[in-house]
Amino acid sequence: MTAIELFPTMRRIGARLSPLNPGRRGSRMSQDELDSTDAAAKVPPLRPRIDIAMRHPTPETQERVMHRDRGMHLARQEAWDRLSHEIRAAEAKRELTSGGTPVAALLSRGARHDAVKAARDAILVGDIAGGFDALIALHDDLREGCPGDHAVKHVVAAAYLDLAQICAGGQSLGKLSPNLRKTHDRALETAYQLVDRFDPFANDSPLWAAVRCGVLPADPAPEQRVADDYEDVIELDPGCPGHLRAMGRDLLPARFGSYGLLDQQARRVVGQTSDVWGTGAYSIVMAGATEMDPGVLNHIDSDLFAEGVYEILTRFPSPHYANIFAAFTGLIVPSTGIDTPVTRQIIGCFDWIIADYLTELHPILWAEARRPGTAPRRDGDPIRRGRNRAEQAISQRIGSFLHEGESIVFTASGMRISKD
Template structure:
């Protein structure tokens, strides 16, 4: 085709793209406004250090690998000794995770990985056979609560694999039997030991993990979690786990959730102020965002202040910034309680946040993020960093317009 041959088609395309009449200045301005509206506004630039691998993540990896190594070497005596010492000393990672818990997770990791394949193929017998490599050692150390906890929690996690997210009543008979069999095995091991006599929060945590296997789980829920929190009140995750179980769709009710949150706050006030109330509700809200309609927002907010007064480290600042900024993200059609809690992100970011820990932002439940607005990232760390920077930029944008800069440093936040 020559250039002359192409002219008719070019003219035809031009007629379709250009107006049929001369454009007026008003038409031009309307077109400019229309195209400008289609381009998303620039967000302010956020300059804040990013800690790609936080001290908490370093500790978790090291402890997990330690437990896994000792299990592979079948050095159970050393594993038990280290777990018991950690329990009696209430040893924690920088993010307040119990050291013994992480050692136990590493020790059972290989067995669970082997059993996962059997679960995925619907082979209960093969899953139990994988557990035999652990259980065979129980007779050699019947008094070691550390090793018993490793085996029992492996059974609990296998039961959870069989169940997935399906309600128990909807499981097929074969799957329900596999689930129940693992839970019974875990419960029998838990019954061998008394948490207070052993001075072991890990055993109290195990008792809480097998509550659902009881014939009347709701009746023992409060007592078992009260024991756990009494034994280890400095661990926030125990209180969060209590909040999850207190949801009506689990083993509790709205009334019980509010009552127990206030009881936990009273019992832990010497450590957390009113933060115990907040931790219990954080656990509930991270699982069911609609629970916000029931929370006392003022008490919750007071608890946030008390938590950050007690724990001034960047792990806690990131944990609560991600919760308020991502999980509780403010937006349209939010009630007063929801907005009150979501807007706490501002003072947490300004007064406490000095660096980003991407892992915490990546793990934060994000009910308001969809496939369309979730930051694209190849891995969890990149996704967490994108979430954090996007949330900070969105929050500070109204103060800065389109071209501002926010700098986070040791002396606070500078807005330019």
């Protein structure tokens, strides 16, 4: 059964837009094509043919900044008791931003911001030992003032994980200098030692369950723990999509799993989270894994993936999720160059996502999308890049099926084709 048969909403545009040009399905986009602001010249003029409101900053971005800044403020005031209270309260309510980011995690991120920034700045100028010393100072301060407070101690453990990532810099650990590798390993080991002091279930703390997943690289046998550790954090906080995406990445063969285990756990977690996501957890896990490894597309159940995306967008009909899955199906998957019935069906989801659920453009989400396995771009104007990528994806997929004088217009009730 194809996705067009599964969902009645897709039939509405199917007659007008099908059959889509098969030459465009799965056609490989180079990284230059993804990133170049001149890429729009490869398709018919985008304006006035595409009319969509652009929103930046988005509600999700604003909420993240607000909660992070709150944590930063409390730390600078040394109001650790108040910070602990607010982190605990946010965890107890499983409070999330509109895009699904845990508020407690944002408070913790803000609280450690200054120490982590000092560590990063030291490492950037070659003072690797000074980078670690910045976190020791934070650790010593909180050891005396809050010896058994699991909420405040999370700030310390997460800071050490941040330092390990700073040292790695997105590179293979084997490519690090001896000093960087030593500091990376020391930071990771310190966080690992802190993990055993706080039980996530006894403290009802998804934050600590997530740290347990974060220190998997320091475990002697991470392959034996990865599935159980992620089941724990998802059980404690099933509404957070970040845990599902992280699980997908850590279950890849290059990390601590295999394609078989990835599929098994993605299906298993559907039952664990059905009250929140329906079958959507499968789609989130697989999207997270695909963004790191395009080989996942050779093992994905495209019917279940399409059904999951549909359930997410009907349960959470927000522009945030619509933009995420539009970018995945319309940009990320086509960029892999993998042309199979599975990828065609996944790319086909782009049509009904933009027709029925895309009401405004969130350019940062499109700017952050990249070919699986490549590093994100940090230069240039991400807003312009994100908008160009989105408009090109829409134009390439639908533009050639417009009649003369028609344009694509996105409104609060969905996409429509307008006669100029």
